[in-house]
Amino acid sequence: MATRASTLPPGIEGDFTETSVGGNDSWLTYETTRWYTNAFIIQEGSPNKLLLGYKKRGFGAHLYNGFGGKVEAGESPAEAAARELKEECGIDAPLQHCGSLLFVTRGGPEWAFQIEIYRAEEYSGTLTETDEMRPEWFRYPNIADVTPSTDLAVTKENGESLPPIPYDTMWPDDVHWMPLLLAGRHFVGRADFELDNEGKYKMLRWWFGVPA
Numbered sequence: 658m659a660t661r662a663s664t665l666p667p668g669i670e671g672d673f674t675e676t677s678v679g680g681n682d683s684w685l686t687y688e689t690t691r692w693y694t695n696a697f698i699i700q701e702g703s704p705n706k707l708l709l710g711y712k713k714r715g716f717g718a719h720l721y722n723g724f725g726g727k728v729e730a731g732e733s734p735a736e737a738a739a740r741e742l743k744e745e746c747g748i749d750a751p752l753q754h755c756g757s758l759l760f761v762t763r764g765g766p767e768w769a770f771q772i773e774i775y776r777a778e779e780y781s782g783t784l785t786e787t788d789e790m791r792p793e794w795f796r797y798p799n800i801a802d803v804t805p806s807t808d809l810a811v812t813k814e815n816g817e818s819l820p821p822i823p824y825d826t827m828w829p830d831d832v833h834w835m836p837l838l839l840a841g842r843h844f845v846g847r848a849d850f851e852l853d854n855e856g857k858y859k860m861l862r863w864w865f866g867v868p869a
């Protein structure tokens with residue numbers, strides 16, 4: 658059950674209700690913000706299907722994620738999202754904006770990652786593996802069963818022919834907002850990270866919410 662937030666994290670402004678919060682560290686400071694995008698294709702049916710890409714190189718390599726990257730000079734985030742989707746897996750889609758996330762890393766870049774999240778239910782073109790991403794479909798439970806606290810990896814599955822969402826090989830924040838994305842909600846959030854001894858990103862503090 659969502660509860661009304663008493664304090665929003667720095668960098669999040671508006672009237673929001675928290676859905677997931679954790680960590681005891683102080684929020685990290687950052688000097689500037691750089692804009693990124695992340696796009697997901699979500700198809701309700703039997704089974705319900707989510708398209709992710711396995712990142713083959715660069716930042717976030719060996720993790721499954723949506724398709725996206727940096728917003729280039731002169732581009733809007735929506736234009737960047739469409740470009741990155743085409744570049745990374747060869748398709749076009751009527752993307753709708755559905756979320757805004759802020760990520761800061763201790764000892765990492767001095768800028769915060771402002772990531773605009775997009776979704777679409779249809780696409781055109783042929784899904785194509787590229788040098789950067791390998792597209793793969795995953796199944797998820799019925800929308801009616803998805804709440805902000807649903808553990809999608811262990812919920813009783815429908816559609817046995819596709820694997821479940823691979824949270825073990827995704828960014829650790831994803832499990833907190835993916836149920837909102839799949840349920841068609843708008844959402845915002847912030848997560849602060851540090852790199853652990855194994856080179857994995859560990860969340861120090863996080864807050865995710867939906868419009869009040």
Ligand SMILES: Nc1ncnc2c1[nH]c(=O)n2[C@H]1C[C@H](O)[C@@H](COP(=O)(O)OP(=O)(O)OP(=O)(O)O)O1
Nearest residue numbers: 693694695715716717724725726727760772828830
């Ligand atoms: N914590 C977290 N959770 C979920 N998604 C992300 C993060 N951090 C992230 O950076 N991301 C997303 C945001 C972007 O979609 C990508 C990162 O973009 P990147 O691949 O570095 O950008 P490109 O422009 O494609 O890079 P190059 O092609 O220039 O190498 O991950």
